[in-house]
Amino acid sequence: MKHFTQKDILEAEKGFRRDFVNCLSGYKSLNLIGTIHAETKKTNLAPFSQVFHIGASPPLVGILFRPHSVERHTLENILQSKCFTLNHVTETFYKAAHHSSARWKDSEFAATGLKEEYIDGFKAPYVAASPLKIGCSLADVLTLAINETVLVIGSVEHVYLEEAALGEDGFIDLEKLGTVTSSGIDSYHLGKKLARLTYAKPDQPVKEI
């Protein structure tokens, strides 16, 4: 096994360090975040791989924003309009999703050809092609003292998904949706199912569902 100490990581070339550390956690939850400026109505779209579950009741999601990055338009729009959308990415449009991370002058929807969609009066734009879309209202914002990273907490107001992927028990089959996962800063993958496993108990072997 190759060993890196923190000192090795800190002394590595910047690009190496960024790729390496971004890969450490494993596969990540890739979502396109759609926002709109409340006054100019200019829309914004950007890929995020730092989206995570915070709670089910009430349903809450968290997103981490690095300070002073290109993602700032998304954060500014969320803070100002108090809403945003999360949109799963599929194989069909993951390259357009990646391209939306560039420093475009105009809306990333128009620039990348991803069509924006407005549903049920929700202010922020969804990605029309996405098979699972979530409309969130801003619930809380925290700045992490340790490195100025901003944690946005969203309250799940609406979920739209392709019905064929939804099980009776509430499970959503990401492979049926075609959801893409990312690793590091530039690698994209589909999922290849191993199994669903029964609730773990000490006195029983784990079984496949």
Add this chain to the structure above:
Amino acid sequence: MKHFTQKDILEAEKGFRRDFVNCLSGYKSLNLIGTIHAETKKTNLAPFSQVFHIGASPPLVGILFRPHSVERHTLENILQSKCFTLNHVTETFYKAAHHSSARWKDSEFAATGLKEEYIDGFKAPYVAASPLKIGCSLADVLTLAINETVLVIGSVEHVYLEEAALGEDGFIDLEKLGTVTSSGIDSYHLGKKLARLTYAKPDQPVKEI
């Protein structure tokens, strides 16, 4: 598309809601967390899918702990011993990893047959079979006011990985490692690579690396 409002989610049966909301973010970063009680030396192992990148310089990772859950031994050990390990899970032992989430009386290492390993004097136990292991010291702890979820921030002190998976640019090939990703609360998947994409610029098409 099937539509769920927040009211629909809140009024759904508890098990449905838990599965449904846990699936929303997409594929998750699965890691086994290894800890040790500083006094009794009893070890603990538990699977976590809420592990994420907080920063590269210094290298920081975040983990979310639900309040009052079976994960509390892990959190208590981290708060007391100030260290923990993160260990990628492979197809070979993902069922044992899942089984470690049961309410065992003794150490989950002994209970599931996953061998613990101590390297370079680090106090917390690693999972011997894991192809990528991270030794972290406790850097910060925050309780999210919104739902009492606890955010633990770890400083990456050591990384051990199979050298064949490491690229010259710092990229770690998770498929070479055999890293497993999870979705919802009980589904496990391998990754199936689509592509790595070049840094996105407005005036250039996205290309595969």
